[in-house]
Amino acid sequence: MTPRYEPNEIEQKWQRVWEDERAFNVPNPVAGEPTAENHWYQLEMLPYPSAPSIHMGHVLNYTMGDVQTHVRRRSGWHVVRPMGWDAFGLPAENAAIREGRHPRVTIEANIDRMRAQMKRLGWAIDWEREVAAHQPSFYRWTQWLFQQFVAHDLCYRKEGPVNWCPNDQTVIANEYVVDGHCERCGAEVELRNMTQWFMRTTAYADELLEYPGGDWPEKTKAIQRNWIGRSEGAEILFEVAETGDDIAVFTTRPDTLHGATFFVLAPEHPFVDSHASDEAKEYARHAGARPVEERAAETEKTGVFSGLHAINPVNGEKLPIWVADYVLMDYGTGAIMAVPAHDERDGQFAETFGLPVVPVIDEDAKLVNSGRFDGLPAEEGKRAIVAALEAEGRGKATVNYRLRDWSVSRQRYWGCPIPFIHCEKCGVVPVPEDQLPVILPDIEDYAPKGKPPLAQNEEYMNVECPQCGGPAQRDPDTMDTFVDSSWYFLRYIDSHNDEAPFDRFVVDYWLPVSQYIGGIDHSTGHLLYSRFFVKAMNDWGMVGFREPFARVFHQGWVTLGGTKMSKTKGNVEGPDELVDRYGADAVRLCILFLGPADQDMEWTPSGVEGIVRFLRRLWRLVHEVAAGAPESGAAGPLTRKANETIARVTDDILRRFQFHTPISAVMELVNEISAAPDAPDARFAAETAVSLIQPYAPHIAEELWGVLGHERLWEAPWPEADSAQLVRDTFELVVQVNGKVRDRFEVDASLSEDELVARARESERVRAHLDGGEPRKTVVVPRRLVNFVV
RNA sequence: GCCGAAGUGGCGGAACUGGCAGACGCGCCGGACUCAAAAUCCGGUGGCCUUCGGGCCGUGUGGGUUCGAUUCCCACCUUCGGCACCA
Known part of the structure; x- marks a missing residue:
């Protein structure tokens, strides 16, 4: 008599066995002892525990990783497959404020619930390696690494305009600004000048365009390429006629230099403030305060003549210098030579303000109106003109990037404290290593009030300067959570190490990650920053590899009612009820059976x-x-x-x-x-x-x-x-007449081509379509078909 | 505007290298079991026509290459995603 299938009984039973057996825990290699060659690091992006439940998107993601893990393990690979929590961050803090509870309380309760859900789904995870970004044992090393970046001049402080969300009361990164609004809360983003910490991601801009030994989706690489925005061109110096100063412009079209009929400065360009007319300054004050997205939305270009002129280095012509907000301060040099004949935006501006237009490239893509360069093909013209400028010290070939340095300061509470102290005498001083971590203090009031919550806590803020012993202040900001997630995959490998963030030997053994699974929405954030981190650490000798992730796979979104399942959309479907009713096995199969994992799929229970x-x-x-x-x-x-x-x-x-x-x-x-x-x-x-x-x-x-x-x-x-x-001794022969299937029957696999044709011609159905005539041509595909052409 | 992905039954999808389009599942229809229903099992299920042998059409649209195209090439349409005053 077959017993009933009771999923919940057998699932609990086996989960207990696996835990007792430590079935999915895997030891690290030990230096000096033989190591297994075929190792596999299976990793899925770590969850963000701001809600008390995983959703079907997580179920998809982690079940995929689980299938890989089991198949690899049973195929003889050493597979490490850890899990952890991206526990710091704004949504958790906002939720905590809403609920009147400390973010830690909320987050840890969420983690406990999510971990229990994961265990109930039976995923083969090595839980002994678990880490959470908000634990001092983890963020001690986040802070330590931050100091290393500073020590290597890859992290620095700079004052500059930053995106400020007036609702969340914090600076937000470029990738969270969508159409001029905060991606999280929807409030309109303002520009503010603040002193911030920046990671020098631009130092690796060129290298980030290459993927040595990596198997990355073309789509992801395209997104990163687009984001980095490398463009080759030239920097050209223009002298200001009235003052004798030089102003540099960046252009990708030095071949059109003779067609420049005016010159434009961004409103924020320092030369505007120091030398432009009052009217231009007034314009710059208004224009510069508006977000770029808002400026771009305007149909008519705006601008004001500055009263000054720039001298075209190639022909001595005097060009009026305008101030206009279609030129951006943080791309190139914040100044352009305007060639209305060959640039759409310059053309619009010239039309609006009645400025001259001089074409310098003809239909054959050759230079005209360009003095001694006339007749050169445009590409050659670029090189020739740059060479001529270079000879006179007025220009040089350069490469420019759209990528900006990564702003990592956040004026919020629930993040990793920045391990630096500000001393009036000594400047910005790192907290000594033996005093790390700088513990995030428990405070009463962490609601944002325009200045960071930590800044209001005197006990935390006021410290002795580690250098001179005088009174000093802590940095009141916390780090962007992408700093935590830029190295968590390294910590997994050695999560109990309290001497160092990780041991290089074990990390070099397991990494790069063999297969990384996660959402494509992290292409320009997390994935790029992690690559930056690893390249830097490799340069310092901390790791022996240069790319963190060998293979990347993006799962599609699990949608519900046509929209992607996410906390912010409020359409989250958790697995609990389904597991109660049908068991974990059914839920796991179901989510993967929905369709191709890299495409979006509508969740249908x-x-x-x-x-x-x-x-x-x-x-x-x-x-x-x-x-x-x-x-x-x-x-x-x-x-x-x-x-x-x-x-x-x-x-x-x-x-x-x-x-x-x-x-x-x-x-x-x-x-x-x-x-x-x-x-x-x-x-x-x-x-x-x-x-x-x-x-x-x-x-x-x-x-x-x-x-x-x-x-x-x-x-x-x-x-x-x-x-x-697998070898078949018969196969089904398909017989076509003019490409249309007319008959099919089993034949012996050993038949020769001639025999196949003979058998095909015996078929009544085929003969009916041959009309008694001889085929003009006969095509035989071995072990598949015979096609008669009549 | 630029870049990228995708269009196949009522639905999710399969077809890997140019060779049987629609595997597998959902749904639906018919049957068995049952007083009845659920569950389960069996059969059918792209469309149109049919003298029930079969015939014709069919993978977004239009062309092309080929004995043969869901697959390759060209043009177009639609949908989704990314970037976008980036000089």
């Missing part, structure tokens, strides 16, 4: 029914086969089907990174066994089905493995297809 039906059928069938089928028997059709399924499933998961088709393949196998449960090879086929479904549904697979008389499927070798069994 109705699909669960089909999966549950499949699991019950598998359950019944295995019990039936275990009770009735012979221990081992002659190979038959099921043997071949089982081997074909092994080949398909393995290839789909390991090579194609495709997770929904293997489920179909195992379903097919189970359907075939169901049709012949008494076959001599039914037991082998059933064992294969159970073994292949284990990465998806490890609990039921483990239970059924026991029913079939075996033990410890989680560490059983991954099945290998027997190539001898």
Whole structure:
């Protein structure tokens, strides 16, 4: 009598066994001892515990990683697969303010709940490596690393305009400004001048465009390329006629230099404030205060003549200098030479203000009106003009980037404290290493009030200067949470180390991450910053590799009602009720069966029914086969089907990174066994089905493995297809006439091409379409088809 | 505007290297079991026509290459995503 399939019972049972056995904990290699060569670091982006539940997007992400983990493990790889928490950050702080609880209390309760949910889904995670960004044992090293960046001149303080969200009362990074509004709260972003810490990401701009040894999606690379925005051009010096000062411009079109008819400064350009007319200064004050997005939205260009002129270094012409807000201070040099004939924006400006237009490139892309450069093709003209300028010290070829340095200061409470002290005498002084971490103090009032919450806490702020012992103040800001996530994957590898952030030997063993799975929305933030971190650490000798992630995969969004599931949209569907009703195995299978993992997919709980039906059928069938089928028997059709399924499933998961088709393949196998449960090879086929479904549904697979008389499927070798069994001795020959299928029948695989054609011509149906005539041409595809052309 | 991805049954999707379009699942229809229903099991299920043998059409649209195109090429349409006054 087959017992009932009770998912919750068997799932709890096996989860306990795996925990007791430490089945998915993996030791680090030890220096001096032999190490396994085939190691695999399976990583999915760490969750952000600002809500008390994981959602179906997490279930998709981590189940994919889990399938990889199981298949790799059972294929003989050493697999490390850790988990942790991106515990600092604004949403948690805002939620805490709303609920009147300390962010730590909220976050830790959320982490406990999410961890319990993860364990209930049975994911093969090495929980002994768990880290959370808000724990002092972690952020001690975040601070230590921050100081290293400063020491290596890759992190610095600068005053400059920053995006300020008046609602969240903090600076926000460029990537969180969407159409001039704060991505998180929607408030209109203002520009403010503040002194901030910046990571010098631009120092690696060129290198970030390359992916040595990396297998990254083209799409992601394109997004990063776009973000970095490398453009080759020239810097050219223009002398101001009235003052004798030189002002540099950046241009990608030095070939059009003779067509420059005016000159434009950004409103924020320092020369405006020092030398321009009062009217121009007045314009600059208004224009400069407005966000770029707002300026760009205007249809008409605005600007004011400054009263000054610039001398074109190539022909001595005097160009009026205008101040206009279509020129941006933080790209290039904040000044341009305007060539209205060949630049759309300059053209619009010239039209608005009646400025002359001089074409200098003809239809054949050759230079005209350009003095001695006339007749040169534009590309050659670029080089020739830059060379001429260079000879006179008036210009040089340069490369410019859209990428800005990464602003990392946040005027908020719930983040990693910045380990620096401001002393009037000594300046900005690092907190001595033996005093790290600078503990984030518990404070009563962390609501933003225009100045950082920590700044209001005198006990925290007032310290002795570590250098002179005089009175000094802590830095009141905290770090952007992308700093935490830029190195957490290194800490996982050595999370209990209290001597260093990590040991280089073990990190060099496991990294780069073999497979990183996460959302494509992190392409310009987290992924770029992590690459920057690793390149810098490699330069300092902390790690022996230069890229953190060898392979990257982006899962699609799980949508509900057509919109992407996320906390901010409020359409989060958690797994709890589904796991209660159907079990973790069903939920895991269901989310992966939804469709290709790299495409968006609409969450439809109705699909669960089909999966549950499949699991019950598998359950019944295995019990039936275990009770009735012979221990081992002659190979038959099921043997071949089982081997074909092994080949398909393995290839789909390991090579194609495709997770929904293997489920179909195992379903097919189970359907075939169901049709012949008494076959001599039914037991082998059933064992294969159970073994292949284990990465998806490890609990039921483990239970059924026991029913079939075996033990410890989680560490059983991954099945290998027997190539001898894959060879078919017959195949279905397709016969076409003029490319249309007219007949199909089984033939012996050993038949020659001539014999195949002969057999094809015997077919009544084919003859009917040949009309008794001779085919003009006959195409034979071995082991597939014969096509007659008439 | 620039860059990228994608368009296949009622639905999610499969078809990996140019060779049987629609695997697998959902839904729906019919049948078995049942007093009845649920569950389960069996069968059917792209459209149109049919003398029930089969025939024709069909992978966003229009062309092309090929014996043969969902797959390759050209043009276009639609949807989604990224970037965008970046000189």
